[in-house]
Amino acid sequence: DAEITQSPRHKITETGRQVTLACHQTWNHNNMFWYRQDLGHGLRLIHYSYGVQDTNKGEVSDGYSVSRSNTEDLPLTLESAASSQTSVYFCASSELGRRGAFFGQGTRLTVV
């Protein structure tokens, strides 16, 4: 069955370190998204991509970057982790013309 997986599921890192969260989908979707979820804020869009080599900034993109070199993967990089980036991160994928997005199980990131 097609799926979308995130790794790692949990990570603790130190302030100032570079961190990369992986997202891999086997739906063959063109659209991929990264959200962060914080209490009281719902999900906020960090970056998104509508296809290979396409990346766009979302609502809360400062301090994050993504790259899309193939259809399956959209890794999220925190250039220099800050305590404010402690959050749960969700990757999602969807296809234009199809209904709904598919979400990964999330990565809980703690920056100490």
Next chain:
Amino acid sequence: SQQGEEDPQALSIQEGENATMNCSYKTSINNLQWYRQNSGRGLVHLILIRSNEREKHSGRLRVTLDTSKKSSSLLITASRAADTASYFCATAEGGYGNKLVFGAGTILRVKS
């Protein structure tokens, strides 16, 4: 910024009762979607309603959309303990598959 507010923030009901959650949004939309999130898990797509639709049903779910008031409601009939979860509305300005803007969510607890 977030698209809008969800009301109530939390709802506690008895099994068998109906649960109604409301969502308001700020901008023009192409479609509105509802998602469920069980504790510690990713989001699962429930239902999508297009901007030219007023009501949609899926099993025990009924969604309404009032574009003049920029609001939507999700009704879960004959609730079950397994419906305990957080529910989020999300709006899309573009077509299906485009980026979503989420509300803060409603926490539903169904007591058995």
